[in-house]
Amino acid sequence: MADGPAQITPAVGYLRRYPSMTWVELDQAVVRLAIFARRQGLFLSEVFVEQLATDPVAFDALVQVVKRRDIPVVVVPTDAHLSAVGRGETKGQRLERETGACALIAADHSQEPVGGRTDPCVCARPPYQTPLSA
Template structure:
């Protein structure tokens, strides 16, 4: 159950960097503990696919704008590589959206 008293945290992952049996729903479950520990409620996880990139990233930005969210979690900076140079994407993303990226690698 979502705790609506906490700010919402979204997730972003590159599907091709995840183990074969992982999908956005599994990542959401794995990110939920991190979200709680950091004071967030976990929302959707946007999964980027190589064949449609950067569609999921653009949808993520639209959600941030629509709901005035402040943070996005992902496993590593590598997950931004389909969008562009991770350092440049991070800088522009944080400047334009006002949100920040948080890193949490939930893999065993």
């Protein structure tokens, strides 16, 4: 007998829309993020799409939503979507510093993990673990 209903971890997605990306390709990328999140046991409530001309407007909005809703996971297509935002800090580093959330890379995990990591999570905490109370 089960102990109760399974908990679904909330998540949001983030991706950059590159100039050569068509609207169909953008829609497909969003769908791929949603499918990946579902397979990881996550509920992807929304996807923030960054327009390069206004970068980091969508990322700033994402950080605020993650803080306000205490969302532990942000799903991204590849680590390139979390590259530097200035002053040498990457978006992934800023995300973890400001929110404690974990960036989960949806890229093909059959390849070598980014930075030699053995899990797809870019932050120091294990995937999906919420921050400890102070």
